[in-house]
Amino acid sequence: MSLEERDIRIAAVIGGILVLGALIVVIGEDVLKEDVVTPPAGHLSIREVDVRAEKVSGETVQLNVSVFLDHGGETVHDSYILLRAVNMDSGLKVDEASTAVPEISGERTARVFSRLVLPRTGRHEVSMMVFIDGSVRDRGSVVINGLGGLEPESHRTGVKVSDIVFVIKEVRGDRVIVEPRMYLDNYGSNESEDLRLQVRAREVDSNILAGDTLVQTSRIPPESTVIRNAELDIPAQQNYIVEVLLWKKDALSGRWSSALNLAPTKRLASTEKEISVPLNVSKFVRAPDAAATVPSGGVSEGARMVETSGFDSALAVLMVITAVVMYGRHRRKL
Numbered sequence: 055m056s057l058e059e060r061d062i063r064i065a066a067v068i069g070g071i072l073v074l075g076a077l078i079v080v081i082g083e084d085v086l087k088e089d090v091v092t093p094p095a096g097h098l099s100i101r102e103v104d105v106r107a108e109k110v111s112g113e114t115v116q117l118n119v120s121v122f123l124d125h126g127g128e129t130v131h132d133s134y135i136l137l138r139a140v141n142m143d144s145g146l147k148v149d150e151a152s153t154a155v156p157e158i159s160g161e162r163t164a165r166v167f168s169r170l171v172l173p174r175t176g177r178h179e180v181s182m183m184v185f186i187d188g189s190v191r192d193r194g195s196v197v198i199n200g201l202g203g204l205e206p207e208s209h210r211t212g213v214k215v216s217d218i219v220f221v222i223k224e225v226r227g228d229r230v231i232v233e234p235r236m237y238l239d240n241y242g243s244n245e246s247e248d249l250r251l252q253v254r255a256r257e258v259d260s261n262i263l264a265g266d267t268l269v270q271t272s273r274i275p276p277e278s279t280v281i282r283n284a285e286l287d288i289p290a291q292q293n294y295i296v297e298v299l300l301w302k303k304d305a306l307s308g309r310w311s312s313a314l315n316l317a318p319t320k321r322l323a324s325t326e327k328e329i330s331v332p333l334n335v336s337k338f339v340r341a342p343d344a345a346a347t348v349p350s351g352g353v354s355e356g357a358r359m360v361e362t363s364g365f366d367s368a369l370a371v372l373m374v375i376t377a378v379v380m381y382g383r384h385r386r387k388l
Contacts (some may be wrong), residue, residue: 062155096130098155098184100194101163105180108169110204117198119151119168121182129159133186142197144358147360174201192299209307211249212242213274218312223285230290231318232265236282236298240274248273251308252299253284255314256351257292264288271300291317 101122109116121135133155139148153168172178177199184192199237217237224231235255240246248270268335274280286293293315300308 055348059312070090070202080085082222086365096128096158096186097126097191098130098133098158098186099192100124100182100184101198103182103194103196105196105198107201107204110174112206113174113176114207115201115204117170117172119170119180119182121168123158123166123184125158125164126161129157130155130186130208131157132188133184135166136183136185137170137180138183139170139172139178139180139198142179148172148178172198172201174204184363208305209302211246211302211307212240212244212276212302213241213246213249213271213300214241214308215300215310216279218298218310220312220314225290227314228290229287230320232286232288232314234286234296234298234312236284237279238271238282239279240276245275245276245303246271246274250301251282251284252301253286253296254299255286255288255294255296257294259293264292264294293317 058339101124103122104120106118107115108118120135121137123135135153135155137151137153139150140146148382149170149172151170153166155164155166170180177197179197181195182193183190187230215236216239219235221233221235222230224232232255236251236253251269251271253267253269254263256262257264265288267284267286269282269284271282272280278351286296293313295311296314297309297311299306
């Protein structure tokens with residue numbers, strides 16, 4: 055073997071050893087290298103929405119809208135929720151609110167509060183958009199209606215009239231003194247304010263105001279029932295609707311009514327005619343000391359302020375005579 059051939063073989067062996075060493079180093083690095091997992095980008099999605107009324111006025115309702123957001127991935131920065139309320143009939147925007155979302159990390163649910171002011175009338179759609187780095191990442195909507203059924207704060211008293219009964223106190227010729235007895239329930243958990251009751255009698259057919267009076271409720275203990283009495287001086291032999299209006303300062307809080315028939319009628323099944331049934335109201339006169347009883351708490355009578363009678367006796371007599379004449383003519387035609 056010549057010297058030249060030997061040098062070539064030695065160079066080839068050395069080259070092979072170097073290549074093999076390089077391969078071992080590369081393979082060793084790949085084997086020893088730890089797997090590096092890149093976490094997914096942070097994201098937010100709407101899980102659910104909770105809406106409740108905070109303030110109710112005569113025309114508007116302030117709503118507290120709570121949006122529950124599910125978070126995943128890396129910590130989210132520079133995110134916010136945009137709420138937009140639109141009237142579903144007109145399509146016009148009613149209110150809008152933007153609320154920043156705090157930085158959220160880890161797999162968890164966060165709650166974000168926003169407020170909107172909507173009219174008590176109409177139907178509204180509240181749309182929600184979740185922004186991250188200026189781009190919309192999720193959206194949803196909820197329909198709001200029936201706000202008109204919410205009672206304004208200025209009207210809330212906790213007091214309701216559960217029943218109205220009538221007592222004949224006195225008969226004076228063609229007039230009668232009637233005592234409406236009103237059962238007042240305080241459904242609240244606190245003692246009620248001293249409110250004002252307006253009690254008025256309207257003649258059924260003519261709608262003429264025949265009597266009107268005011269009574270104070272006084273303070274009513276929580277979750278209890280009391281009776282308040284009024285007094286009406288009205289013409290006899292008429293049918294009335296007696297209304298009870300509850301006032302809180304200058305705001306009408308509630309209205310109830312009951313029929314008071316002092317001239318009842320009866321329909322004859324054979325002829326389908328309606329005839330007057332005589333009613334002797336003097337038979338129903340109660341003794342001055344007669345009073346209703348309450349299971350507990352006794353009877354508390356309100357102040358009696360008797361005023362205004364819409365009918366005079368001449369008009370009442372004329373109406374009775376007219377009714378008799380009309381009935382006589384009707385019989386002759388039959």
